[in-house]
Amino acid sequence: MTTPRDSQPADPMVVVNGVLDRLRSEPGALLPILHEVQDALGHIPGEVVPVIAEALNLSRAEVHGVVTYYHHFRSQPPGRHVVQVCRAEACQSCGADELLAGAETVLGCKAHATRPDGMVSLEPVYCLGMCAMSPAIMVDDKPRGRVTLDDLRRLEAQWKEAVAS
Numbered sequence: 001m002t003t004p005r006d007s008q009p010a011d012p013m014v015v016v017n018g019v020l021d022r023l024r025s026e027p028g029a030l031l032p033i034l035h036e037v038q039d040a041l042g043h044i045p046g047e048v049v050p051v052i053a054e055a056l057n058l059s060r061a062e063v064h065g066v067v068t069y070y071h072h073f074r075s076q077p078p079g080r081h082v083v084q085v086c087r088a089e090a091c092q093s094c095g096a097d098e099l100l101a102g103a104e105t106v107l108g109c110k111a112h113a114t115r116p117d118g119m120v121s122l123e124p125v126y127c128l129g130m131c132a133m134s135p136a137i138m139v140d141d142k143p144r145g146r147v148t149l150d151d152l153r154r155l156e157a158q159w160k161e162a163v164a165s
């Protein structure tokens with residue numbers, strides 16, 4: 001995922017028009033379009049919803065409904081770092097629920113939320129394809145397995161240190 005946290009923010013309209021030019025005539029184009037827009041912008045800004053709706057001959061409510069139905073899609077920009085904690089079966093059997101609850105405390109933000117200082121967003125997800133390494137998480141699109149709360153404490157400390165230096 002390329003997000004604005006790494007570089008200059010991209011113009012949402014330029015991004016969405018480029019994606020629509022390539023994908024609008026594909027069957028079932030809405031989901032691929034939303035994925036590409038989020039990959040490029042880090043979220044689906046509200047201002048692009050009517051543009052996508054018009055291009056696909058859908059209502060704004062239909063596009064908005066899809067964006068809000070799937071937890072994967074964000075309507076708000078994420079924090080500088082995104083921690084995704086797997087909550088699917090294999091990870092649950094290895095303590096994922098406890099890890100997520102502990103992550104809320106260690107990282108200082110609730111699941112599905114971004115910390116007030118914008119440092120980190122915490123997102124529950126369902127299977128990262130690393131079931132043999134449960135409990136698994138993704139940190140800024142990098143997979144990590146057999147994760148403990150101490151790992152999260154170290155990450156959080158590194159991020160704080162990087163901001164302070």
Ligand code: FES
Binds near residue numbers: 086091092134136
């Ligand atoms: S169940 Fe967590 S990675 Fe598959």
